[in-house]
Amino acid sequence: MFFYYLDLAWRSIKKTPLLSLLMVLAISIGISITITTLNVYQLMSVNPAGERSDKLIAVQLWSQGKDAWKEFNAQVTYQDAFNLRKSDLPVRQTAMFVTGLAIQTEDADLSPLLETVRVTDSDFFEMFSVPFLYGRAWDKSVDTEAAYQVVINEEMNRKLFSGENSIGKTLFLDSKPYQVVGVIKIWNPSPQYYDVTTGAFTDSAQLFVPFSLAPIEEFQSWGNNQSWKRDSINTYSDRLNSEMHWIQYWVELTDDKQRDEYAQWLTRYVEQQQLLGRFDSPEAAAQLSNVAQWLELNEVVPEDNKILVGLSALFLLVCLVNMLGLLLAKFLKRAPEVGVRRAIGASRRQIFAQHMVEVGLIGFCGGVLGLIWAWMSLSMLSARFDLENSLTNLDPSMWIIAPAIAICAALVAGTYPAWRICSTNPSVHLKSQ
Amino acid sequence: MLQIKPIINTLMRSKSGPILLLIQIILSVAIVANASFIISERIALMDRDSGTAEEEVFDFRLYAFDSDIDIESQSQRDMRAIRDLPGVIDATTTSMVPLSGGGWSSGYTIGNSEETAKDTESAAIYYGDDHMVNTLGVDLIEGRNFYETEIVTGSPDLATHAIVSKAFAKATWGDEPAIGKIMYAGDFGSQPLQVIGVVDKLQGAWVNSSYLDNSVILNVRLVNVFTKVLVRAEVGTLTQLKQAIPAVLHKDQPNRVIEGFTLISEHRKRVYRNHELMATVLSMMVVLLLLITSLGLAGMVMFNIERRTKQIGTRRALGARRRDILSLFLVENYIICIVGGIIGGLVAVQLGQQLMTFYSLPKLELIYPIMTVVGLMVLTTVAVILPARKAASISPATATRSV
Numbered sequence: 001m002f003f004y005y006l007d008l009a010w011r012s013i014k015k016t017p018l019l020s021l022l023m024v025l026a027i028s029i030g031i032s033i034t035i036t037t038l039n040v041y042q043l044m045s046v047n048p049a050g051e052r053s054d055k056l057i058a059v060q061l062w063s064q065g066k067d068a069w070k071e072f073n074a075q076v077t078y079q080d081a082f083n084l085r086k087s088d089l090p091v092r093q094t095a096m097f098v099t100g101l102a103i104q105t106e107d108a109d110l111s112p113l114l115e116t117v118r119v120t121d122s123d124f125f126e127m128f129s130v131p132f133l134y135g136r137a138w139d140k141s142v143d144t145e146a147a148y149q150v151v152i153n154e155e156m157n158r159k160l161f162s163g164e165n166s167i168g169k170t171l172f173l174d175s176k177p178y179q180v181v182g183v184i185k186i187w188n189p190s191p192q193y194y195d196v197t198t199g200a201f202t203d204s205a206q207l208f209v210p211f212s213l214a215p216i217e218e219f220q221s222w223g224n225n226q227s228w229k230r231d232s233i234n235t236y237s238d239r240l241n242s243e244m245h246w247i248q249y250w251v252e253l254t255d256d257k258q259r260d261e262y263a264q265w266l267t268r269y270v271e272q273q274q275l276l277g278r279f280d281s282p283e284a285a286a287q288l289s290n291v292a293q294w295l296e297l298n299e300v301v302p303e304d305n306k307i308l309v310g311l312s313a314l315f316l317l318v319c320l321v322n323m324l325g326l327l328l329a330k331f332l333k334r335a336p337e338v339g340v341r342r343a344i345g346a347s348r349r350q351i352f353a354q355h356m357v358e359v360g361l362i363g364f365c366g367g368v369l370g371l372i373w374a375w376m377s378l379s380m381l382s383a384r385f386d387l388e389n390s391l392t393n394l395d396p397s398m399w400i401i402a403p404a405i406a407i408c409a410a411l412v413a414g415t416y417p418a419w420r421i422c423s424t425n426p427s428v429h430l431k432s433q
Numbered sequence: 434m435l436q437i438k439p440i441i442n443t444l445m446r447s448k449s450g451p452i453l454l455l456i457q458i459i460l461s462v463a464i465v466a467n468a469s470f471i472i473s474e475r476i477a478l479m480d481r482d483s484g485t486a487e488e489e490v491f492d493f494r495l496y497a498f499d500s501d502i503d504i505e506s507q508s509q510r511d512m513r514a515i516r517d518l519p520g521v522i523d524a525t526t527t528s529m530v531p532l533s534g535g536g537w538s539s540g541y542t543i544g545n546s547e548e549t550a551k552d553t554e555s556a557a558i559y560y561g562d563d564h565m566v567n568t569l570g571v572d573l574i575e576g577r578n579f580y581e582t583e584i585v586t587g588s589p590d591l592a593t594h595a596i597v598s599k600a601f602a603k604a605t606w607g608d609e610p611a612i613g614k615i616m617y618a619g620d621f622g623s624q625p626l627q628v629i630g631v632v633d634k635l636q637g638a639w640v641n642s643s644y645l646d647n648s649v650i651l652n653v654r655l656v657n658v659f660t661k662v663l664v665r666a667e668v669g670t671l672t673q674l675k676q677a678i679p680a681v682l683h684k685d686q687p688n689r690v691i692e693g694f695t696l697i698s699e700h701r702k703r704v705y706r707n708h709e710l711m712a713t714v715l716s717m718m719v720v721l722l723l724l725i726t727s728l729g730l731a732g733m734v735m736f737n738i739e740r741r742t743k744q745i746g747t748r749r750a751l752g753a754r755r756r757d758i759l760s761l762f763l764v765e766n767y768i769i770c771i772v773g774g775i776i777g778g779l780v781a782v783q784l785g786q787q788l789m790t791f792y793s794l795p796k797l798e799l800i801y802p803i804m805t806v807v808g809l810m811v812l813t814t815v816a817v818i819l820p821a822r823k824a825a826s827i828s829p830a831t832a833t834r835s836v
Binding site: 017018022025026029030033036037084100101102112113114174175202220230232235240302303304306307308311313314315317318319321324325326328329330333377381384385386420 | 449450453454456458460461463464467468471495496498499500588590619620623658659688689690692706707709710711713714715717718721722724725726728729732733735736737739740788792793794
């Protein structure tokens with residue numbers, strides 16, 4: 001029966017090509033706008049930590065003074081990071097920031113490269129599920145006993161060592177020799193949830209060096225450095241002892257129980273620091289957020305995207321109302337024909353089903369066309385605005401979502417006209433034949 | 434206009450069509466009004482002038498990773514070498530590049546005593562030398578530039594003199610002249626800075642900040658392994674200087690990374706990218722929405738005409754002119770448009786209210802819904818006239834044949 005209805009639907013569409021085309025256009029444009037905005041929204045709001053989202057916890061401290069910021073800072077001070085690392089409650093933990101270093105190899109022909117480098121602890125790789133190609137992270141002992149070791153990524157490995165296994169080789173960062181201990185595969189979570197302070201959609205660093213080297217090598221911070229206090233900072237140790245917030249701190253906790261314990265430990269830490277004269281704001285406290293909460297807290301999905309998704313939903317609604325009107329026109333025009341069919345025995349249910357199949361077919365065509373529009377508009381936008389590829393690739397799920405939305409929307413719009421046509425009295429139309 | 438009553442009667446008889454049209458117009462007005470408001474707001478944001486010679490000024494980064502380099506003297510040699518290059522108008526080291534999105538900012542303290550001292554609004558800070566004003570291409574409207582002898586070299590804490598933007602001077606001292614005023618970089622009394630000049634306009638690095646127009650230039654040549662350099666050169670010389678500058682600097686000291694080379698106009702494009710993206714997507718939405726609405730309307734009118742062929746034929750037979758038939762459809766359309774426009778305007782204001790509550794958008798200005806309704810009236814007129822002309826040309830004979 002379904003295929004018979006499909007055949008009927010196709011004939012009917014062919015009979016009123018202009019009206020049908022208008023409908024397909026309307027729904028496809030509505031779908032394409034919705035898909036375009038939804039696609040960008042979805043890619044921005046995706047939680048790249050997956051099932052580890054609840055275990056990875058960002059630590060924030062209200063360490064500022066009374067008249068300073070009115071909210072938790074996304075980063076902590078070096079002093080606090082240093083002290084937090086002493087806790088043995090978390091399964092894993094890491095302090096980190098980004099810097100930039102000049103890279104050279106023993107190959108003198110290679111001109112120095114200036115690259116972003118993440119300064120972090122060995123736990124970083126395990127915590128954020130960084131995939132290794134060769135080797136592994138530096139030993140945990142390096143986190144306390146600094147050693148000149150480095151983890152690089154596949155691309156950097158290709159550039160510096162033409163892609164071979166480079167474990168044990170030496171490269172120079174700011175003219176100091178570092179030993180390569182690990183090569184990671186290309187790893188670029190989007191959003192870059194573990195450090196959103198310089199934008200959640202920037203590329204991950206290609207090199208990683210031990211945090212314990214920071215006070216020795218005096219790595220400059222390339223990230224945000226926020227001060228509430230007028231510390232005079234002239235030397236690197238001034239910086240380390242200052243109240244400047246510039247370090248991201250993450251811990252891994254297995255369950256809620258451990259999270260509570262850690263929260264208590266932090267409360268005690270805050271109290272202890274207060275005795276030392278820090279944390280003098282009445283709001284002094286610690287805040288823990290898992291990845292999902294962290295993305296929410298840092299408003300990783302820009303407001304603009306939310307507004308666009310909202311407006312495009314309304315837009316789709318307009319397209320549907322438009323389609324509803326056109327369908328009504330189209331179906332009612334066919335009333336005499338339906339009258340005849342009803343008179344020779346077609347049930348209302350059959351008439352209704354037949355029209356819904358027709359509507360569904362229009363919706364499907366609209367959905368497919370809409371996908372093509374969406375793909376075109378996304379590639380146009382990415383070319384025009386030179387956006388990150390990840391934001392403008394059509395998400396695979398959209399190949400299901402788009403036609404599904406289109407068909408559902410069309411069916412919703414088609415219900416009333418189909419109902420109208422099948423509920424009219426056949427005798428009215430028969431009379432005028 | 435005597436036709437209005439029968440037209441309303443017709444509309445009331447077959448409600449569903451006109452009601453759908455009405456809903457569509459209401460929604461269109463609500464969306465288009467808000468979208469065009471956001472678009473024009475973004476365009477206004479992007480149009481703000483940075484006060485600098487954006488097409489002439491570019492920056493690059495210089496990273497001297499070799500610890501043997503004496504950066505202080507190296508930097509002075511570098512700057513001299515750059516200024517001597519053909520095409521270069523002027524150059525300076527800087528802490529920040531206008532519109533680049535990264536840099537330094539701070540508030541200052543002003544007042545007569547510790548008790549009455551207060552904080553100023555935040556301002557972007559440019560640390561640079563006596564070449565800074567000329568390099569940026571900003572307009573010095575009061576006071577003077579730094580003298581070469583006033584420039585200190587080293588840490589930011591050494592600053593003693595300041596050139597401020599007019600916006601900052603106004604926010605801090607109101608209508609009093611800013612020249613000669615003292616502000617403090619530290620707490621009250623610590624590190625006094627004397628204002629010696631005012632530039633007409635100079636923006637900082639962060640285009641989304643509330644203090645974008647507040648800028649301060651301080652008389653310090655920063656000494657750092659990582660140096661930002663601003664160069665002002667004749668338009669079109671960038672490609673050639675991109676080669677020439679690293680060549681001349683590497684000849685002096687090869688152990689350095691030199692990269693970046695971005696015109697301020699390119700920084701502008703990048704930092705406003707999201708605003709431009711938003712404006713583009715919304716414009717697309719507005720155009721398509723209007724297109725769909727008018728196509729839908731045209732489709733409905735076409736259908737109406739077919740359905741009412743007999744009625745139109747009868748009217749024509751009874752002496753109605755083509756013009757009468759045309760105006761019949763137009764008046765019908767205007768009634769729906771006006772009613773839809775009024776309700777749509779109210780919905781638009783409501784929607785704007787919601788957007789303002791939940792997001793950082795300013796309040797919708799009334800002119801937007803009004804203009805949208807007017808625009809929609811014009812558009813629907815076109816969408817109606819085309820099919821209605823066809824209706825008007827129906828000959829009474831064919832239309833009434835089967836009556």
